[in-house]
Amino acid sequence: MEKKVVSAMEVARLANVSQSTVSRVFTPGASVSEKTRQKVLKVAEELNYQPNALARGLITKKTNLVGLAMKDIQNPFYHEVLGIFTKKLRAKGYSVLFVYTENEEIQQEEINHFLEYNVEAIIVTDALLSSNVVKKLQNNNIPVTLFNRYDKNLQCHSVSCDNISAAKEIAAYVYEKNYKDIVFITGKLNTSTSRDRQKGFTDFLTSKGLNVTTLEGDYTYDKSFHLTKNMIKNGHTPEVIFGANDITALGALDALKEAGISVPDETVVIGFDDIKMSSWPHYALSTWVQPIEQMVDETIHLLALDSDSSGPQTVKLKGHFIHRETTK
Amino acid sequence: MEKKVVSAMEVARLANVSQSTVSRVFTPGASVSEKTRQKVLKVAEELNYQPNALARGLITKKTNLVGLAMKDIQNPFYHEVLGIFTKKLRAKGYSVLFVYTENEEIQQEEINHFLEYNVEAIIVTDALLSSNVVKKLQNNNIPVTLFNRYDKNLQCHSVSCDNISAAKEIAAYVYEKNYKDIVFITGKLNTSTSRDRQKGFTDFLTSKGLNVTTLEGDYTYDKSFHLTKNMIKNGHTPEVIFGANDITALGALDALKEAGISVPDETVVIGFDDIKMSSWPHYALSTWVQPIEQMVDETIHLLALDSDSSGPQTVKLKGHFIHRETTK
DNA sequence: ATTCATTTTGCATACGTATGCAAACACAAC
DNA sequence: GTTGTGTTTGCATACGTATGCAAAATGAAT
Numbered sequence: 045m046e047k048k049v050v051s052a053m054e055v056a057r058l059a060n061v062s063q064s065t066v067s068r069v070f071t072p073g074a075s076v077s078e079k080t081r082q083k084v085l086k087v088a089e090e091l092n093y094q095p096n097a098l099a100r101g102l103i104t105k106k107t108n109l110v111g112l113a114m115k116d117i118q119n120p121f122y123h124e125v126l127g128i129f130t131k132k133l134r135a136k137g138y139s140v141l142f143v144y145t146e147n148e149e150i151q152q153e154e155i156n157h158f159l160e161y162n163v164e165a166i167i168v169t170d171a172l173l174s175s176n177v178v179k180k181l182q183n184n185n186i187p188v189t190l191f192n193r194y195d196k197n198l199q200c201h202s203v204s205c206d207n208i209s210a211a212k213e214i215a216a217y218v219y220e221k222n223y224k225d226i227v228f229i230t231g232k233l234n235t236s237t238s239r240d241r242q243k244g245f246t247d248f249l250t251s252k253g254l255n256v257t258t259l260e261g262d263y264t265y266d267k268s269f270h271l272t273k274n275m276i277k278n279g280h281t282p283e284v285i286f287g288a289n290d291i292t293a294l295g296a297l298d299a300l301k302e303a304g305i306s307v308p309d310e311t312v313v314i315g316f317d318d319i320k321m322s323s324w325p326h327y328a329l330s331t332w333v334q335p336i337e338q339m340v341d342e343t344i345h346l347l348a349l350d351s352d353s354s355g356p357q358t359v360k361l362k363g364h365f366i367h368r369e370t371t372k
Numbered sequence: 373m374e375k376k377v378v379s380a381m382e383v384a385r386l387a388n389v390s391q392s393t394v395s396r397v398f399t400p401g402a403s404v405s406e407k408t409r410q411k412v413l414k415v416a417e418e419l420n421y422q423p424n425a426l427a428r429g430l431i432t433k434k435t436n437l438v439g440l441a442m443k444d445i446q447n448p449f450y451h452e453v454l455g456i457f458t459k460k461l462r463a464k465g466y467s468v469l470f471v472y473t474e475n476e477e478i479q480q481e482e483i484n485h486f487l488e489y490n491v492e493a494i495i496v497t498d499a500l501l502s503s504n505v506v507k508k509l510q511n512n513n514i515p516v517t518l519f520n521r522y523d524k525n526l527q528c529h530s531v532s533c534d535n536i537s538a539a540k541e542i543a544a545y546v547y548e549k550n551y552k553d554i555v556f557i558t559g560k561l562n563t564s565t566s567r568d569r570q571k572g573f574t575d576f577l578t579s580k581g582l583n584v585t586t587l588e589g590d591y592t593y594d595k596s597f598h599l600t601k602n603m604i605k606n607g608h609t610p611e612v613i614f615g616a617n618d619i620t621a622l623g624a625l626d627a628l629k630e631a632g633i634s635v636p637d638e639t640v641v642i643g644f645d646d647i648k649m650s651s652w653p654h655y656a657l658s659t660w661v662q663p664i665e666q667m668v669d670e671t672i673h674l675l676a677l678d679s680d681s682s683g684p685q686t687v688k689l690k691g692h693f694i695h696r697e698t699t700k
Numbered sequence: 701a702t703t704c705a706t707t708t709t710g711c712a713t714a715c716g717t718a719t720g721c722a723a724a725c726a727c728a729a730c
Numbered sequence: 731g732t733t734g735t736g737t738t739t740g741c742a743t744a745c746g747t748a749t750g751c752a753a754a755a756t757g758a759a760t
């Protein structure tokens with residue numbers, strides 16, 4: 045049994061109409077009389093006919109495909125992002141061509157796959173693009189949005205949480221509580237998220253005359269766990285640990301617990317993202333909630349509105365602090 | 373600036389060859405002289421030409437697309453699965469059309485999206501299909517594989533861990549250690565994974581004259597946490613808790629810790645999956661390691677070999693027990 | 701019954717590619 | 731130079747759909 049393809053032509057034959065008419069039945073807004081519409085739909089139903097998206101895309105240039113590239117990391121935050129993206133895009137009639145990438149930068153080859161399929165837009169999450177790739181995409185006139193990343197040298201849209209001001213608010217809380225011994229554990233240094241959270245946090249506190257000890261992490265649980273463990277072993281148990289994201293904070297939190305340090309009494313721990321795990325009773329991590337849904341909405345909005353391309357836009361959303369049991 | 377489409381035709385014009393020749397340059401195994409190949413490639417490079425996958429798929433019936441459907445749950449296990457699938461499929465030249473579904477059963481509508489794009493195969497992870505959807509897919513001659521699920525009433529391939537025998541081995545361990553007070557926390561009852569793990573575990577132990585207390589969970593951390601917490605509050609602290617998956621076991625583990633019960637001395641905890649988190653120092657969960665990579669390989673293998681369709685195949689792989697710090 | 705405006709339909713073509721077939725070519729052997 | 735063999739190329743067509751245009755059908759108004 046070979047591949048059975050039911051084409052509009054066959055439906056047309058059985059329904060005694062032309063192929064054009066069949067096409068029109070499946071094209072919203074086209075002119076077909078109700079009588080023939082029903083006739084065609086009946087035959088189509090019987091034959092299990094479905095318009096071929098490839099042929100359709102070929103002629104209309106509307107593929108209804110969106111390319112989504114994501115870096116392969118452990119952070120559950122991005123899994124939630126992925127879920128929300130696929131749901132919302134699907135609701136708008138788009139299908140998602142998905143790529144996991146292991147590199148910090150999306151590679152040419154991966155973008156090429158997107159281009160081959162004429163995706164209408166590309167969303168890059170937790171990764172970057174080289175500027176010549178962006179240029180190539182601009183040539184092809186396909187809009188790109190960086191999600192939760194930005195790079196001012198890149199000519200593409202960007203949607204993220206306003207990390208700097210969020211971190212400032214966290215810093216304000218720390219300052220207000222009069223803590224003095226403060227540690228910030230970074231994520232990967234080449235990410236804008238980590239840099240901005242560090243900047244907002246540190247700038248505010250130094251402006252108040254406070255010193256922030258910075259430990260260089262890499263957004264993994266393990267690294268953060270060991271950094272904290274070593275710090276404690278060396279006799280330094282700070283009053284505050286702010287992790288560049290939740291995973292980082294959880295690593296620190298576990299290290300503190302293992303060392304028998306009481307949280308939040310001896311040390312306060314704060315994260316960033318609000319992943320599901322952070323609300324688990326064992327952790328009950330106080331953290332900054334990123335407005336994921338809203339961020340996704342904005343991203344999709346940006347891509348849809350691209351026609352009136354008034355240049356690359358940068359959207360920053362706020363989010364809010366949620367106090368659970370690792371702060372007082 | 374409208375969409376700029378560089379077609380094989382334009383390349384042909386500039387290279388002074390026919391469109392056919394350009395096509396042949398980009399078709400592996402086609403006959404082109406080295407001289408013209410270079411000439412064409414040079415022009416193609418300049419114009420940034422790329423073959424259009426839609427047009428190509430239309431004529432060859434080879435779309436190089438695979439549909440991947442996954443249920444939207446919290447379990448990090450499936451995120452790892454997703455990562456491995458996309459990587460391995462990409463390596464074989466396939467692109468992934470991705471769908472998150474919220475229902476236990478993949479819906480007709482979601483499958484239709486796959487069909488529109490002429491996917492060559494469909495992988496369903498952590499969800500099921502209705503039998504008439506399967507029938508429709510068979511009509512269209514497109515192979516389906518259930519990953520980590522099976523249903524003997526369904527005429528499609530299936531790849532999973534041999535949950536029954538794995539659970540038996542775990543039961544054997546429990547029996548050997550002479551534990552008597554044994555609890556199993558289920559996952560969702562309508563999943564074959566939970567049913568099989570329960571069956572293997574319980575059957576073995578009852579055959580040895582032991583009784584297993586079964587608590588009905590739903591594969592979420594929260595549910596398992598509260599089940600365990602209540603059990604303890606009611607005065608029952610078992611010697612063994614086996615969770616239907618890691619998330620379940622972790623919920624139980626945290627409830628035990630919160631209640632001040634020493635693990636593994638008073639209670640032993642065992643999970644299933646070996647998600648990344650289970651190796652975190654705080655948890656150090658003893659669990660059954662599913663051979664994900666191998667499972668993915670088998671799945672892809674099954675889909676590729678489908679031509680010699682010798683009926684639906686069921687593959688079960690073994691995996692192994694890893695002892696960390698929640699068992700003795 | 702005739703005219704006219706409006707809706708519905710079919711014809712023909714285009715989208716960008718792959719491929720069977722035959723023509724053109726290259727090259728070697730005589 | 732002729733023949734023959736093997737390779738390279740172009741021509742024409744097909745894939746399944748959408749759409750401008752003109753023909754046909756409908757129906758209202760006279």
